[in-house]
Amino acid sequence: MKKWRYTLMLAAVFFLASCQSAQQTNTVSEIIVIEGATVIDGVSDTPIEDAIIVIVGDTIQSIGKRGSLEPPPGARTINAAGKTILPGMFHLHGHVAMSEGFDRRMENYTRERIQRDANSYLYYGITHSISLGLDQEPMLGFLADQRAGRAGGARLYSAGLGFAAKDGWQPAGVEEINRPTTPEEARALVRKELEKHPDVLKIWVDDRLGELPKITPELYGAIIDEAHKNNVKVLAHMFYLEDAKELMRRGVDALAHSVRDKEVDEEFLALAKEHGVTQVATLVGHYGNLTYPQDTSFLDDPGVPLMVPADALETLRSKEYQNQQAQSPTRERSRRQYETALKNTAAIAAAGIPIAIGTDSSGASRVQGLWEHREMEHLVKAGLTPMQAIQAATANGAKLLGVDDKYGTLEPGKVADFVVLNANPLSDITNSLQIDAVWMDGKPVNRAALGHYGSGAN
Ligand SMILES: [Zn+2]
Structure with a gap:
């Protein structure tokens, strides 16, 4: 009861404070109560059934089982019985x-397409997304504008331009990534990159199965160390078990792919624990063209015609394209790598x-956006529970990004970013795509306005 009274008192104080500021700004923080949903808060392993969420302005003020707290006076109540709510x-x-x-x-890299992609993520309830390692202008201007409230969509984060070996890994379409040849040069390039205020940094440690030079531990060690001196985390693209281990010994914060050459061993697991490393499994990325021709139900998602140009969608749907992908000469190799990644994800979890x-x-x-839901499906295929997959998609991401003080879970004091589903993903993870609404900053998002192509009606 005490906690309940305290919550009410807080509500009153907050309400009065908003009324006072309203006299100056002419906006009152609306109080919204959402009742009756099953809430997966990102923290607890048990959902809150028949929950009540009290939102004041953009913030969750209180959350609990219905009856455990009294809705504040003057609140607008939304009945969400039968829905399931997840954090953004x-x-x-x-x-x-x-x-x-x-x-x-x-040439495609325009401000309009950055906005298009931020919108695509948000349409699917991805409220935070990192663009990993290929960014320059106009992204930097977009990020500045978005953070000043002048651009919408999912909150984007950037790794600026990533680091790879001289004459080494070549990300498709981008020439000008950082290619240091000495530790001193690596540190200087990190400092130069940090002048653009990236949120994280990215390293490619890969030789494309022996075809290319690979950045050395001495160089990426210097990059990680210099980034850490400036309180910036580093994520690495890698392929081999031995590279993943050496990256962890050198302090990398997250592995942005699964190890795909071998099964992870005790030493790998011990290093990951010792260094507090997050595994970004990227299973759906590794699954890639194995999708075709048997696993294409995603094409029926109502958002797809809004996010994919009509001619490209026609190609994706065509038997020719699907058969061509199914007959790719590298398919068996991809399958072995994907299956190794699945096993490794299970061991890591x-x-x-x-x-x-x-x-x-x-x-x-x-x-973009739809694939993040498919990733949860693959995590479950690897052996995670749906609850673990949802925590991976919410709280764990927020922690790695260092924004878990405000985002990633549904708790009092956190920003009211959440996804409302028409079906419960704990019984079937693919229910995460049964999206009824996406809320950001305490307000429902106009999802229909986020599509870039077509009408979705065809
Ligand atoms: Zn990538």
């Missing part, structure tokens, strides 16, 4: 604006190492 989702590994349908190149969501989403064949 976090995505740590995608690439914005590079693609128009299947066409991926630097069982060891209690945090897993977060990444997808490599970008372009027509990896629909």
Whole structure:
């Protein structure tokens, strides 16, 4: 009861404070009560059935089982019986604006397409998304504008331009990533990159199965160390078990792919624990073209015609395209790598190492926003429970990004960002796509306005 009275008192104080400021600004913080839903708060392993959420302005003021707290006077009540509510989702590994349908190149990288992609993520309830390693202007201007409230969509984060070996890994479409040759140069390039205020940094540690030079531990060690001196985290693209281990010894904060050459061993698990590393499994990215031709139900999602240009969608739906993907000469290799990634994800989850969501989403064949839901499906396929997959997509991402004081869970004092579902994903994780509404900053998002292509009616 005491807690209940305290909550009411807080509500009154908050309400009065908003009325006072309203005299100056002419806006009153509305109080909204959402009643009757099943709430997965991102923290607890048990959902709150028949919940009540009290939202004041953009903030969750209180949350609990209905009857455990009294709705404050003057609140607008929304009946959400039969719905399930999740925190807004976090995505740590995608690439914005590079693609128009299947066409991926630097010329596509415009402000309009950055906004398009931020909107696509938000349509699907991804409220936070990192663009990992290919960003320059106009992204920096977009981020400044978004953070000043002048641009909408999912809250985007950027790793600026990433780091790789000289003559080494070449991300499709981008020439000018950082390619240091000495530790001193690596540190200087990190400092230069940090002048653009990226949220995290990205390193590619990969030789494309022996074809290319790979950045050395000495160089990426210097990059990680210099970033950490400036309180910036580092995520790494990697492929091999031995590289993942060395990255962890050198202090990397997150692995942005799964280890795909071997099964992870005790030493890997011990290093991940010792260094507090987050595993961004990116399973749906590794699954890639194995999707075709048997696993294409995502094409029927009502958001797809809004987010994929009509000609590209026609191609994705065509038997020719699907058969072509199914007959790819690298298919068996991809399958082995994906199956290794699945096993590794299971072992990492069982060891209690945090897993977060990444997808490599970008372009027509990896629909931004939708792919993050598919990643949860793959995590469940790996052996995580639906609850663990949801925590990976919410609280774990917020922690890695360092914004868990405000986002990632549904708790008093957190920003009211959440996804309202028509079906419960704990009974079937694919129910996470049964989206009824997306809320951001305590307000429902106009999802219909977020589509970029077509009407969705066809
Ligand atoms: Zn990537």
